[in-house]
Amino acid sequence: MAFKDYIRERFFPHIWCPGCGHGMVLKGMLKAVEKLGIDKNNIVMVSGIGCSARITGYVDFHTLHTIHGRALAFATGVKISRPELCLIVPMGDGDALAIGGNHFIHACRRNIDITAVIMNNRIYGMTGGQYSPLSGIGKYASTAPYSTIENKFDIVKLAETAGASFVARTTTYHIREMIDILCMAISNKGFSVVEIFSQCPTYFGRKNELKTPTDMLNYFKDNTTPIGSKVKEANPELIERGVFINSSMPEYCEEYDKIVAKAKKNTEV
Amino acid sequence: MKRNVKFVQGNEACVEGALYAGLDFFAGYPITPSTEIAEHLSERLPIKGGKFIQMEDEIASMCAIIGASLTGKKVMTATSGPGFSLKQEALGYAIMAEIPCVIVNVQRGGPSTGNPTHVSQGDVNQARWGSHGDYAIVVMTASTIQDVFEVTIRAFNIAETYRTPVILLFDEIIGHMREKLILPEPGEIPLVERMRTSVKSGVDYHPYLPREDGRLPMSDFGGKHRYNVTGLFHDMWGFPSTKPEIVHGLLRHLNDKIINYAESICMYKEFELEDAEIIFISYGASARTVLHTVKNRRKAGEKVGFIELQTLWPFPYNIIRRKCANARHVIVVEMNMGQLTRTVKNAVEDHRKVFLMNRIDGLLITVSDIRNILRMLQGKGV
Numbered sequence A: 001m002a003f004k005d006y007i008r009e010r011f012f013p014h015i016w017c018p019g020c021g022h023g024m025v026l027k028g029m030l031k032a033v034e035k036l037g038i039d040k041n042n043i044v045m046v047s048g049i050g051c052s053a054r055i056t057g058y059v060d061f062h063t064l065h066t067i068h069g070r071a072l073a074f075a076t077g078v079k080i081s082r083p084e085l086c087l088i089v090p091m092g093d094g095d096a097l098a099i100g101g102n103h104f105i106h107a108c109r110r111n112i113d114i115t116a117v118i119m120n121n122r123i124y125g126m127t128g129g130q131y132s133p134l135s136g137i138g139k140y141a142s143t144a145p146y147s148t149i150e151n152k153f154d155i156v157k158l159a160e161t162a163g164a165s166f167v168a169r170t171t172t173y174h175i176r177e178m179i180d181i182l183c184m185a186i187s188n189k190g191f192s193v194v195e196i197f198s199q200c201p202t203y204f205g206r207k208n209e210l211k212t213p214t215d216m217l218n219y220f221k222d223n224t225t226p227i228g229s230k231v232k233e234a235n236p237e238l239i240e241r242g243v244f245i246n247s248s249m250p251e252y253c254e255e256y257d258k259i260v261a262k263a264k265k266n267t268e269v
Numbered sequence B: 001m002k003r004n005v006k007f008v009q010g011n012e013a014c015v016e017g018a019l020y021a022g023l024d025f026f027a028g029y030p031i032t033p034s035t036e037i038a039e040h041l042s043e044r045l046p047i048k049g050g051k052f053i054q055m056e057d058e059i060a061s062m063c064a065i066i067g068a069s070l071t072g073k074k075v076m077t078a079t080s081g082p083g084f085s086l087k088q089e090a091l092g093y094a095i096m097a098e099i100p101c102v103i104v105n106v107q108r109g110g111p112s113t114g115n116p117t118h119v120s121q122g123d124v125n126q127a128r129w130g131s132h133g134d135y136a137i138v139v140m141t142a143s144t145i146q147d148v149f150e151v152t153i154r155a156f157n158i159a160e161t162y163r164t165p166v167i168l169l170f171d172e173i174i175g176h177m178r179e180k181l182i183l184p185e186p187g188e189i190p191l192v193e194r195m196r197t198s199v200k201s202g203v204d205y206h207p208y209l210p211r212e213d214g215r216l217p218m219s220d221f222g223g224k225h226r227y228n229v230t231g232l233f234h235d236m237w238g239f240p241s242t243k244p245e246i247v248h249g250l251l252r253h254l255n256d257k258i259i260n261y262a263e264s265i266c267m268y269k270e271f272e273l274e275d276a277e278i279i280f281i282s283y284g285a286s287a288r289t290v291l292h293t294v295k296n297r298r299k300a301g302e303k304v305g306f307i308e309l310q311t312l313w314p315f316p317y318n319i320i321r322r323k324c325a326n327a328r329h330v331i332v333v334e335m336n337m338g339q340l341t342r343t344v345k346n347a348v349e350d351h352r353k354v355f356l357m358n359r360i361d362g363l364l365i366t367v368s369d370i371r372n373i374l375r376m377l378q379g380k381g382v
């Protein structure tokens, strides 16, 4: 199937700003789905609220655009009811880790077979550039005119500690790597977390001296390195990309099937 | 036929009703006085191949049942005051996206953590108006264990018919009290199944184009039609829109599909209204005291009558106006600050004849409470 067949052309043009990274993530996700050859009828994409969350409207899957921060809880209900469906949940960093932080760690803990894609632009795009739990210290935002003083989360470490069975990080600059990682994440039988650095030139870039989308992409290129690379040894401040966790662990829906079998057996006697 | 009789709590009767109605999926978070519903379902659902999950909070529970409902399942969650507050945003989503679901609120005293182990009917107005924006919703209640069972089944039937959340507003006494429950055989009480679309695969399907009667045939997620569901105002494809005519049309539809059918949705019971000079209106646990008193007073020759509301919202305005037209006094008995009394005043022609008889101390209204107000109105002194 051609890549274009995964899109709802009727609803274009999209709402994103020129140069926004979210469209690149959209393309990466669709390429991954195409590569894996998953039937469109078997994919449910669930999102919350944010610029990132608007992805669901444009793709020709079963799509559920929900409320801010709660996409994973909705997705959990869909998945448990129809475990054979493939669940993909694109989220903004605020959506996933501020208002949705609790649902995020619990979805990791359950290791339910859902792929969470966090489009981390380190800012609240949709509401006009307020700081997020991923902004980090010393950044400027419309609610941090004198710069931020809060630490940021490390999504990879958080997901790993909370129990996700697949955890990876990539960026919109590294689109081929992104597609490969997304393929692995979607194929993993368990909860998969993919953090993707995505650029918001309109707010994060403008307020933090990365004036153009190209500046931001170059920033991703210059400040990241593959896991375990030699460069990292010499430049410890570089952020690692790649697959951090890829392990086989009991998956929630499969475990629940065992509970059903147990319950039925107990009542047979 | 030998009847299947049980001696159960209200919360268990609710579980029996839900299972009879075909419940497939429950998500919840423990909270007194509703917890037994979750506990019983965690045991019963897997036996029939259904699914139970304890989510991380009440918000997540509400969201999870919406997701499950979209795949074509019959779904429910249960909670009490604090959890009911948390559910309000997602409840509004279910209204906007027209997702059938049942939400049980076994009321405790509030505000805040309030009085978890005691009775109250303080969430009557929150159940109607709790989420933001203009909407209509169905709220039902019951005063006996048998009625809890039957009203629960009806809640599922209404949720499926009108594609709407339905709230079951019980209270601590009804939830925890034990009484006889006669379980009907399968098929004795009719069940409503979801109306599925007949549009064939490959044909342009309009998931949000209501029929003339307001009903919206559905295609299950994972089924043959792929479409968008959103909490934003949306067009007939479910795609977000801010076009004034679309916003107006959808908001009207969401309200009209319930309000226009209020008379067929509303359930109530009436006792001795014919010649009643004083009419009591009550619901839930307090209705038990009222019924008892009214029966005794009738025996003593007093012209008293009683309307027990089983549907609180949409409020049966026309029914109340008609039934109370000839009464001298209308006494609303409820365990709150008069939440439904205000509505009854709006319904009757002369609001001056409507009085509130309440108790807000966590205890059930007693027969002597009601006797006292009766004597006052009858000029007999207390």
Ligand SMILES: Cc1ncc(C[n+]2csc(CCOP(=O)(O)OP(=O)(O)O)c2C)c(N)n1
Pocket: A049, A050, A051, A052, A053, A068, A091, A092, A093, A094, A095, A096, A119, A121, A123, A124, A125, A126, A127, A132, A200
């Ligand atoms: C309960 C609630 N609170 C606040 C908002 C307002 N809101 C909408 S999107 C958003 C943040 C979006 O940021 P992010 O999730 O990082 O996604 P982005 O727009 O940057 O892609 C906020 C705060 C909301 N819709 N709902």
Ligand code: SF4
Pocket: A015, A016, A017, A019, A020, A021, A022, A051, A052, A121, A125, A126, A199, A200, A201, A202, A203
């Ligand atoms: S505001 Fe930022 S995140 Fe939102 S569309 Fe524009 S560039 Fe993208």
